[in-house]
Amino acid sequence: xxxxxxxxxxxxxxxxxxxxxxxxxxxxxxxxxxxxxxxxxxxxxxxxxxxxxxxxxxxxxxxxxxxxxxxxxxxxxxxxxxxxxxxxxxxxxxxxxxxxxxxxxxxxxxxxxxxxxxxxxxxxxxxxxxxxxxxxxxxxxxxxxxxxxxxxxxxxxxxxxxxxxxxxxxxxxxxxxxxxxxxxxxxxxxxxxxxxxxxxxxxxxxxxxxxxxxxxxxxxxxxxxxxxxxxxxxxxxxxxxxxxxxxxxxxxxxxxxxxxxxxxxxxxxxxxxxxxxxxxxxxxxxxxxxxxxxxxxxxxxxxxxxxxxxxxxxxxxxxxxxxxxxxxxxxxxxxxxxxxxxxxxxxxxxxxxxxxxxxxxxxxx
Amino acid sequence: xxxxxxxxxxxxxxxxxxxxxxxxxxxxxxxxxxxxxxxxxxxxxxxxxxxxxxxxxxxxxxxxxxxxxxxxxxxxxxxxxxxxxxxxxxxxxxxxxxxxxxxxxxxxxxxxxxxxxxxxxxxxxxxxxxxxxxxxxxxxxxxxxxxxxxxxxxxxxxxxxxxxxxxxxxxxxxxx
Numbered sequence: 319x320x321x322x323x324x325x326x327x328x329x330x331x332x333x334x335x336x337x338x339x340x341x342x343x344x345x346x347x348x349x350x351x352x353x354x355x356x357x358x359x360x361x362x363x364x365x366x367x368x369x370x371x372x373x374x375x376x377x378x379x380x381x382x383x384x385x386x387x388x389x390x391x392x393x394x395x396x397x398x399x400x401x402x403x404x405x406x407x408x409x410x411x412x413x414x415x416x417x418x419x420x421x422x423x424x425x426x427x428x429x430x431x432x433x434x435x436x437x438x439x440x441x442x443x444x445x446x447x448x449x450x451x452x453x454x455x456x457x458x459x460x461x462x463x464x465x466x467x468x469x470x471x472x473x474x475x476x477x478x479x480x481x482x483x484x485x486x487x488x489x490x491x492x493x494x495x496x497x498x499x500x501x502x503x504x505x506x507x508x509x510x511x512x513x514x515x516x517x518x519x520x521x522x523x524x525x526x527x528x529x530x531x532x533x534x535x536x537x538x539x540x541x542x543x544x545x546x547x548x549x550x551x552x553x554x555x556x557x558x559x560x561x562x563x564x565x566x567x568x569x570x571x572x573x574x575x576x577x578x579x580x581x582x583x584x585x586x587x588x589x590x591x592x593x594x595x596x597x598x599x600x601x602x603x604x605x606x607x608x609x610x611x612x613x614x615x616x617x618x619x620x621x622x623x624x625x626x627x628x629x630x631x632x633x634x635x636x637x638x639x640x641x642x643x644x645x646x647x648x649x650x651x652x653x654x655x656x657x658x659x660x661x662x663x664x665x666x667x668x669x670x671x672x673x674x675x676x677x678x679x680x681x682x683x
Numbered sequence: 684x685x686x687x688x689x690x691x692x693x694x695x696x697x698x699x700x701x702x703x704x705x706x707x708x709x710x711x712x713x714x715x716x717x718x719x720x721x722x723x724x725x726x727x728x729x730x731x732x733x734x735x736x737x738x739x740x741x742x743x744x745x746x747x748x749x750x751x752x753x754x755x756x757x758x759x760x761x762x763x764x765x766x767x768x769x770x771x772x773x774x775x776x777x778x779x780x781x782x783x784x785x786x787x788x789x790x791x792x793x794x795x796x797x798x799x800x801x802x803x804x805x806x807x808x809x810x811x812x813x814x815x816x817x818x819x820x821x822x823x824x825x826x827x828x829x830x831x832x833x834x835x836x837x838x839x840x841x842x843x844x845x846x847x848x849x850x851x852x853x854x855x856x857x858x859x
Contacts, residue, residue: 504764
């Protein structure tokens with residue numbers, strides 16, 4: 319089993335590639351290099367000689383930009399992959415939101431449509447690809463649903479989230495989103511906390527891996543719970559005594575995603591924690607130093623794909639344009655792109671995980 | 684002179700506003716490479732002719748006393764969306780429309796936003812911004828144009844057709 323976490327500074331996104339026996343693989347989320355506009359997980363699969371026909375499934379954990387850019391390209395290139403995402407129980411509600419978002423791409427500047435300002439354009443293309451193939455519809459992820467199994471390998475992959483309550487709330491949110499984007503023609507804003515994201519639990523030859531996506535702690539009410547609160551209330555797929563030795567830390571290590579019970583009950587002391595950073599706005603990024611210390615203090619090894627994207631100066635331009643920007647007083651800060659990759663490979667003989675870092679990725683304790 | 688518009692884009696110009704405010708207002712209606720030509724007449728309404736841009740069907744009631752020409756040539760343009768709003772400033776994540784590549788975060792003052800657009804400021808609102816040269820009556824000015832996307836709200840027909848389209852998409856995906 320090989321787990322590759324691709325991350326970028328500056329909030330351009332993250333992606334995970336899983337590979338296991340017989341060249342089979344899966345892709346969880348997608349991101350792009352904004353300079354070359356290339357899809358990073360696909361590029362990784364191609365450059366390492368992966369057989370794209372053996373990509374078994376693709377998961378769009380949620381529809382935030384930093385998790386879905388390029389995912390339609392991945393799906394298009396992988397003809398046999400089953401597509402999983404978080405969606406309403408009633409697909410038609412989710413599809414209405416997707417189409418509503420599409421109707422907001424009216425204005426065109428310099429011949430370029432403003433699809434960059436649409437949240438769901440990638441998912442819409444995915445649905446078109448799935449419809450054109452006509453062999454397997456999209457799958458809706460939910461806590462305890464089996465995503466993939468190979469009995470011979472003792473490989474099982476389950477969704478840990480979203481919970482029943484989170485999906486109900488999601489359906490209500492979608493109705494509000496449709497109303498808002500119809501009335502104000504805005505892009506769908508990010509609304510927290512993120513309890514709709516699809517966290518995954520992977521069991522492979524006795525090893526336990528948790529891929530936390532952007533799942534946050536969530537809430538608990540009389541009607542049930544959401545987020546990690548719901549996961550900690552018990553999932554059938556999580557057998558007692560299981561402890562993750564590999565963890566993709568949820569929501570970029572933000573404090574709002576770190577459930578204390580999760581770290582004490584589901585994570586092994588020797589855990590290898592893998593992280594990616596995210597930049598919300600100029601002064602708000604995760605993880606900060608306190609959040610990094612929290613994760614590192616509970617992990618045997620901690621790796622992150624890069625620091626957050628530095629912000630300060632406008633991006634390099636020709637002298638005339640730079641002068642003009644300065645003269646009109648427009649305050650701009652470039653969101654730097656940094657590419658980092660963490661690759662860990664399971665050594666069956668020694669029952670160890672070996673780590674390789676590329677690009678701007680680094681480890682710390 | 685003061686310029687105000689109603690919902691149909693009809694503008695009134697009052698004599699007590701300054702030329703500069705007119706210029707700012709006109710600029711806010713214009714996107715890239717637009718040329719605005721106004722021809723005044725003391726008795727008849729005049730239209731602003733836009734060679735290229737998004738302004739359409741804009742009629743301004745009198746009265747300017749002499750012919751004026753406003754020409755804006757964008758050097759650099761962005762499209763982005765609002766990621767933070769507070770009392771002091773608005774933060775926008777911009778995508779570079781000239782050369783692509785990395786994004787930029789802009790900190791805009793509320794004063795950078797046209798008064799007509801202020802009601803549109805909210806998280807997720809789409810913002811267009813250009814910097815360039817504005818030529819007015821032979822005078823060259825450095826200018827920044829910031830405009831929020833303004834599209835008509837959906838009506839009942841739009842909502843109905845959305846449901847129809849969703850049903851068709853469901854069928855094509857084999858979903859029930």
